[in-house]
Amino acid sequence: MVFKVDVPPDLVQGDVDEGYGPVADAFRRNFAERGEIGAACAVYRDGRKVVDLWGGYRDGRTRTPWRRDTLVTVFSTTKGVSGLAIAVAHSRGWIDYDATVATYWPGFARNGKETVTVRQLLAHQAGLAAIDRPLTVTDLADLDVVADALADQRPAWEPGTRHGYHAISLGWYEGELLRRVDPAKRSLGRFFAEEIAAPLDIEFHVGVPDTVDPERIAFIHGYRPAELLLHLGTMPRGFVFGFLNPRSVTARSFANPKVEIWHTPKRCITGSTG
Template identity: 90%
Template structure:
């Protein structure tokens, strides 16, 4: 694993009075937990109370992480992209309990006619892996992608099981949004115009060529085989599935194969794609800002009470139980988000929070109970599905030490 010593002077930013424990934990990540470059931001009741960044945006060249550094956040993108779908719901374009085929007739083929939007967004549709081989060039053509999605046959009866739609969820969300938006915009364009712009937040689903690539943090990734060295932190079933190219786990992450390695997200041709589940790139404070709006009524985004009520409501689990067919551990999903459960406790005790963690350790979420929008991202990929020790230390400092809320550590049972 790539390591580099980071001088204390490269840790910058500020926090409001009372939030010093979060800054302390952030500094310890560099001193004790192998951090190379990272940022953390927190909004509370609409006000930015934590804004920290530090280390190197590129550990190879020792280029410092600056205030405006952008970073790719992998599946933390899912939650940010999910706000675009939530905006569509708030505008009356989407009913979560309607069938996807209501809006996208071609989707009905091959046993998908009864799949609801709610099931799709909860990873219950059986569409985690796409059988048609796709190339990077294919992914740049939304019509080609839509055809591949529409012809896919579910891997299980929708609603009976769930399995992490690691890459495909974003494509399905994007095509659904393209169908219901009167302007027919892609999710990346819709997000830019209807989410990022109103918030004044710099975050991209598909990095435009106008963005200076030197502003983007270099991801210090790992080869898939290195997962075998971390069976104590990664679920064994997930690791062995990921390394078996025929498994639904591997096929969910590796079509095309270039998407299966974290380091490949440094490639300009991958950054440029619209991968609404995987390659969102932006300022970390932009994620916290977006979730902060959702946590405090969604006025800037116009989410409305019915949409917010749907997002905080407990998940509707599949009839066959919580074991994730792809990740091979229990998970809980709702409307494009992860919801708190014993193995991933985040937010306050009422479990109204919603968000998504990303490969390597990033995490962003909204917690309406405390009015918190939280985000952390880094450029050294770690080996946890969630609760990376660096991120967890920040969240624990915020919730236990500052807010006096419940521990964020998982239930050991």
């Protein structure tokens, strides 16, 4: 069964500027009508915060309330963040989007990837959505192990001829590319923390550091594969059925490693609305 919990109205908190009341109304309806467990929403206009809302439970299992400073895994929103890190590297002359990835990472050329450009990789056109070599959470902590698995992967289609969402693998490829061109050889998470998050004074982590209290991180109540069938009306049918077929590129793109890495703080990608 899909996890459900009733959220009392008084657990929805925050404020909005005049004229943004409909945003607060829609936010409350998420809990009252749509089964939301816990969430937050912040909106900035012209550099000024005009919406600051949070509510429900950080963990629906324990009924732990969502706080103003609760952090939550943001999933593929991080693609924009990692793309920003790559853009910083490009602005410094470290990366040419039209150069081949192998220019900066020679080992990447293995198994038919020698002509893949940085632009094709970033545009999900490289055919590398699924990584076939099994990886564990421990493996993910060793960037050299991950890099070898990525370099060894054979494209699922001729690069540049098709597009396919690189759901998890793209961040790994971007991280290794960045590590190869950065003079300091930093990981994507460290590069973002030092070059973007710190100067802008924002709290967003690609891999949660030890300085963050794990009790601040929201628990994600995800769907089991079979429960996706309950959402055929809201999710593309091709995606749902592909996800249920373990041999499909769709399923394989999400199945490695075979754990919920968003519940592993060291690999978790979190952001705060504050």
